[in-house]
Amino acid sequence: MNQIFAAAVLVAALACSGCACAEPQLPQQPYVPKEQRIPSREPPASGDALHAQVAQKLRERFDAADTDRSGKLTQQEAQRAGLGYVSENFAAIDTGRRGEVSFEQVQAWLDKRAAAARKP
Template identity: 50%
Template sequence: MKKILALVGLVLAGSALGQEPGWTDPYVPPHVKRVGPPPVETRGDALKAQVEKKLRDQFDAADTAKSGTLTRSQALAAGFGYVAENFDAIDTRRAGVVRFDDLKRHLGL
């Protein structure tokens, strides 16, 4: 009987090993425990849309004049280093400003 109880204990302990640590521990504070399902990995068109939105938000934040274009100095001031460092390659029109479409074309989006 002791062997059966020991075996049951080992099986139960083994099944707990596959769980993430801390999820079932009652002493883990609630703010540390994950709420809801884990995040879903984004792929394909949804990932492209997320990247484009993040890039657009950064571009719009750097465009302090709200003109729809960025100068090299605006990009530098906003910490948008990639645009500032690659400004000449992005500004294929040689207009002295970069539009969001110019940036997308340069990045292949």
């Protein structure tokens, strides 16, 4: 009798785990329909202003990933922070083979890749 009761509780728990009472799953990539978007008050950046915005956001992500506040990232810190481009290309960025990279090294590597992509 106890086994039947335990089995019934298990089945009920499993059935309820997929019901409407469960928290809804958020989409992987949030999308806002065009008619609901709020336009920026500033004109779109380009040229040097765009480059400065990108560098600022990169710096913010780098600093947030630097959990030990050393001013450098290890491959594990980059990976945990979701900086895939850094963790996946860590060996190429870490030219001194020290096991850590500075923000300047990451930026130099990105600039080098961008320059190579512009070449015909």
